[in-house]
Amino acid sequence: MLSSVTAIAREAGKIILSHQNAAVHQKEGHFNFVTDADVAVQSFLKESLLALLSEARFFAEEQENSPLTDAPTFVVDPIDGTLNFMRRRNCSAISIALLKDKIPILGVVYNPFTEEMFTAEKEKGACLNGKKIVVSAYPFENAMVAFGTSPYDAELSRRTMSIAARFLRDAGDLRRSGSAALDLCDVACGRADIFFEMRLRPWDVAAGALIVQEAGGVFRSLGHDKPFFEDACGVLACNQACAGKALSTLREATP
Numbered sequence: 356m357l358s359s360v361t362a363i364a365r366e367a368g369k370i371i372l373s374h375q376n377a378a379v380h381q382k383e384g385h386f387n388f389v390t391d392a393d394v395a396v397q398s399f400l401k402e403s404l405l406a407l408l409s410e411a412r413f414f415a416e417e418q419e420n421s422p423l424t425d426a427p428t429f430v431v432d433p434i435d436g437t438l439n440f441m442r443r444r445n446c447s448a449i450s451i452a453l454l455k456d457k458i459p460i461l462g463v464v465y466n467p468f469t470e471e472m473f474t475a476e477k478e479k480g481a482c483l484n485g486k487k488i489v490v491s492a493y494p495f496e497n498a499m500v501a502f503g504t505s506p507y508d509a510e511l512s513r514r515t516m517s518i519a520a521r522f523l524r525d526a527g528d529l530r531r532s533g534s535a536a537l538d539l540c541d542v543a544c545g546r547a548d549i550f551f552e553m554r555l556r557p558w559d560v561a562a563g564a565l566i567v568q569e570a571g572g573v574f575r576s577l578g579h580d581k582p583f584f585e586d587a588c589g590v591l592a593c594n595q596a597c598a599g600k601a602l603s604t605l606r607e608a609t610p
Contacts, residue, residue, distance in 0.1 A: 356407070360451055360463050361472055363403045367396050367449050368467025371434060379441055390441060393417050396433035396449065404429045404451070411453070416558045423557070425456045432558040435464075436534030445469070450536040452561035462562030462569075464536045473540040473566050481569035483544050490572040490593075491545035495600040498526040498593075501538040503552030511553040518551070521604050526597075535590075539563025542592045543570035549593040549601050553577070556587045564592070573598045577605060 374392035397417045405413060408427060414420050415431040423430075429451060434440050436447035445468035453461040464473040473488075475481040481488050493499070500522045505511035523529055530547060532538055535555055541547040543566045564574045577589030593601045 356453070357461060357463070357474060357476055359407050360404070360453070360461065361465070361474060363400065363407070364449050364451060364463050364465040364472065365467075366403070367399055367433070368465055370396050370399055371440070371447070371449070371467050375440075375443065390434070390437060392440065393434045393437060397431065400429075400431050400433060400449075400451065404431070408453075414557065416556070423454070423457055428454045428457075430454055430459075430557050430561040432536065435536040435559060436532075439533045444533070446532050446534055446537060448534055448536045448540075450558065450562045452565065454561065459561050459565035462565035464540050464562050464566065466537060471540075473543065473563075475543075475562075475566040475569035477565065477569070479569065481543055481566045483540075488544040488570050490543060490567070490570050490595070491548050492594060492596055493527075493548045495526055495549075495597045498522075498548035498597050498601075499528060499530060499546070500526050501530045501532060501541060501547040501550040503533075503535055503538070503550075503555070504531065505553045508554060515553050518553075518605060521607070522549070525600075525604065535559045536563045539567050539574075539592050542572055542594070543567045545594075549591070549597050551577075551589070551591045551601070551605060553589040554587050555590055560590055564590075567592045571595065575602065 377390040377392035412428040432450040435450050440447040448464050448466045451463045452459045460477040462475045538550045567574045575591045
């Protein structure tokens with residue numbers, strides 16, 4: 356299954372690379388867009404993934420979705436980092452997770468611009484281009500902290516910047532890439548030590564969450580009493596050394 360899904364992701368990456376002048380459309384919310392490339396990639400992924408596993412359901416960003424069930428479900432973001440794609444920043448990724456009982460059992464995140472393929476299967480570890488990856492061991496005071504700004508919600512954006520200031524004061528330095536999927540993979544392979552964002556949807560993080568966990572890291576939902584992959588919520592991903600202080604920093608800065 357994993358080799359088939361990675362092959363599909365690579366083909367989807369070719370669509371992204373061939374649609375770099377795709378038309379752009381405004382979505383609901385501040386600075387929120389979709390391109391014709393997002394739509395084309397999602398259509399390809401839906402057809403290809405359901406052909407691979409016909410009994411599966413398909414849950415994705417650019418469509419109306421029914422609530423998740425315990426059935427096998429592909430959870431897909433066709434282009435995570437759409438604004439990066441629009442501005443040719445080459446920091447965008449295809450994110451594909453396969454869930455069973457609402458829990459990720461397979462995750463693939465592919466950046467076609469760098470040809471980096473992050474993969475994980477439940478209880479089988481995580482890899483980058485076929486080579487095993489593990490999270491870093493940097494302590495909190497030396498941590499590189501990646502974060503998302505939740506630009507679609509003014510209150511969450513304000514809270515995010517307050518939290519980021521605390522991390523900047525007490526940890527190492529900050530980075531903002533514009534792709535949650537790739538930020539999670541950066542934690543998984545040790546390029547970053549902490550990632551947080553105050554609201555993400557299942558398609559943003561389902562694959563990356565498994566990749567982080569299978570690389571030995573911590574993935575936590577924030578302020579949510581439902582199983583994470585049913586709805587939107589805040590997230591924290593980090594290495595084991597940073598987990599305690601990172602979580603306490605988020606709690607102290609969150610009203």
